[in-house]
Amino acid sequence: MRISRPIVAALLALALAACGSGAEPAASSSEIKVGLLHSLSGTMAISEVTVRDAELLAIEEINKAGGVLGKKLVPVVEDGASDWPTFAEKATKLIRQDKVATVFGGWTSASRKAMLPVFERYKALLWYPVQYEGLESSPYIFYTGATTNQQIIPGLDYLKEQGKKKLFLVGSDYVFPRTANKIIKAYAAANGMEILGEEYTPLGHTEYSTLVNKVVQAKPDAVFNTLNGDSNVAFFKQLKSAGATAEAMPVLSVSIAEEEVTGIGVDNIAGHPVAWNYYQTTETPANEAFVKAYKAKYGANKVTSDPMEAGYNAVYLWAEAVKKAGSTDVAAVKKAAPGIALERPEGLVIIDGENQHMYKTARIGIIQPDGLIKQVWDSGKPIKPDPYLKGYPWAAGLAAGQ
Amino acid sequence: MAAFLNQLPIGLSIGAVLLLIALGLTFTFGQMGVINMAHGEFIMAGAYTAYLMGGLLPALPVAFLVAGVMGLILERAAIRHFYGRPLDTLLLTWGVSLVLQQLARDLFGAPNVQVPAPSWLAGGVGILPYNRLFIMGLAVAGVVAVWVYLTRTGLGRRTQAVVQNRQLAATSGIDTGRVDMLTFFIGSGLAGVAGVALTLIGPVGPALGTYYIVDAFLVVVAGGLGQLRGAVLAAVALGLLNSYAEFWSDASLAKVIVFAVIIAFLQVRPQGMFVLRSRVLT
């Protein structure tokens, strides 16, 4: 061991030197660098890779149409590795080393919370493309996914319209389900609905027989499901084999999109409702083009989903704000962004100036035997984003935040 | 009250799942002392076999072979150099498990795949669906087969001899290398069988193995190394404990309770429920 020490020292020095390399030259004047920061490895890769693909598609389309301010967009792709500190680390790298104009990235709340201080510290911009639990409005983040009043509350409105009075809440044990369920309980109290049970399981949990027993015994009119990822597969399989049907007890999910349906098994989930702002089947001219372009680039068997569409939109919305501002400067873009309105695949999307969320149309769909989702209800017009639920009297006690 | 009573068969069926995933480990870990972290990935291999075959029953023997051969290769290529260094095998096989997970991701894609459940398993008796009964039946059949093998066949008795005293068995003319190979083949094959059964109730994806591996080891630890009856008893006990703990609290707390009970139990029986008596000085 003793003889090796000088070598150890040399190796350490080498590692140190290697740490220092890797600085890249600043973007040339004919290019604008943008960062894409999603998990390309680890448990979240399944979902996030598709969002990155949609963002790359948008960048490609924008470049084909002449770029932004006459400059080409150059994506710098980084891997968040499903690990929250890595997100913060890579965000720092994108901002400080690559000097990107903006970053599109994140999926989980945890990754966004980890990146938030980085973007606020360096006064850089993050476009976050996934529906989330609300109660946040960072001046350096634009939220292109739904906040709670554009997904959960419309979902509840739908269940109420359907005459469902008794609900059972099932969720994975993390921030989004817990916050969502608090909102649901407050809504239920104000609307004469009854909550029969509220259950959480650890992320990655696969043994649902006890939970299914609890649900079946409670005999709710409907289940509100905020389970995440693989747990959904186990839950729906075990619920189906316990004899529950979508007719007698629909399970409304807010985290299951087109891509997850195959893995769960269409047989197990067909007929159950989901709540989003966009489906592959949404009928708008922009969506026809989006689905066609996506399938042409990535394969005819690929599906498009809500978070992908939100990521795709984010690039276009940012580009629009840059054009309006005439510069990629963060302060100028932030100033130009409010009020920008674009026809997107999901319909009209408007950037709200107050909280940097989007006006979005809420849509309830039913999962079809072919694996796609058919819309059965929509809010008619884009709903104003309200991350703190200030416009809902019954939610007064929830948002102690601001 | 009905819900409470229902938890009894549910507990037994959870126990059956635990038993099925741990049965292979009673061979590789219990008999040979190899901590095979890739056991979960052999389960995954079984599940993907069912996906490729598109059917449950024909997949059972094939999955046994596929996972068994994978185990055999692992044993011959690497693990046989590690006997007597169990902790090193742990790290080695963890590396193997990472590679296998990524391989599955590249071969079958990151999203879960769907294995259609046979129509004859639709429906159920009381709270227990037929697919749960099928898993319980499979677990019982597995235990019986392993028991017959270990006590009623020459090979099995030789296996036991090697477990109890490797050197003495070797000097008595037993080819320990062959016994090791066979034991690893069977242990890994049983993981494959478990994988096929798990497609009935859980997700089939690259991460499948990681969901079951810790539980599987806890069953063997609580049951006692190399003890079939220990594994059976431990699986049933942990299944029931899990079922009632989750019924009274929630799924998260139930896991913590199970862990606490195992620690407490090891205070009373440090070597698990049943101990293999040996005079070998360590």
Place this chain on the structure above:
Amino acid sequence: MIKRHLPFATVAVIALVAAPLLLEPFRLGLLAKYLCYAIVALGIGLAWGQGGMLTLGQGVFFGLGGYSMAMYLKLNEAGPGGLPDFMVWSGVEKLPALWAPFASPVFAVGMAVLGPVLLAVLLGTLVFRQRVRGAYFAILTQALAAAMVILLVGQQGLTGGTNGMTNFFELFGQDLADDSTQRGLYLVVASVLGILYLATRQLVHSRYGRLLVAVRDGEDRVRFLGYDPALVKTVTFAASAGMAGLAGALFVPVVGIISPALLGVVPSLELVVAVAVGGRHALAGAVLGAVVMGYAKTAFSEQFADGWLYLQGALFILVMTLAPKGIVGVVGRLRRARTT
């Protein structure tokens, strides 16, 4: 004597003088993170390499240290009577009693080390006295890590759930966003690592260290000689837990986040692997392994993300089969081959 300390002095000079001067702040921050992991690795090197206790739950101790520090930082920022941000959105209205003492920096830093030590003493007394060892111990510590994660995630109002805690602004009045604060933190981490390395080396070369190796190689024989192996192991385990706790406390201001994902089964295992890659039988190997693996992970995930798992897996298999003594062992062998 001088010869013996020369390698250490060289490394120390590089780490304390050259690195802060040469590296840009972002890279220096990364190095500080690797060095935090290296402190944990040092503890693993002691417990596993010297003591033969393969602990797969070191993340638990790291987490206890990290959470203690994070609780202090959060309370300090919230001010007297204020609530940490995540409690506000988790709907907690009153500061939980468990949190109150962490407003004191002395208590928080003390608990960052004492908490892990106490838990390790408790666990060690329970399992080592019953002669639970080897694989059993490894699996139990792994299950402990799994249980700990579930517990932390489940108590969202108390711990921030899966998100953990992030968004820290200042430490002892220093702005954490400031590059000079980060440089200072790096120097603290590097110094702590250096001091702990020297102390651990002293320990290993002492009578106690020889006893520890004896316990590793023949526990029953040591017991027959009249020593208490359980005590020796518990003390060692507690020391390694204390190091992990301290590393966690340093990690939080350096990286700016603590979350359950950092202390589960996988990160705990990754550190053990790093120690194996560096060379478990030498303390320097443990430290080296942590830095090399940390750097490799960053470098590879910057280049090609998918390949990292293959590479990490393959590295492991190769190291365990071909070079069980790790980098230090390979280098040693090369040197011997050259001199003879």
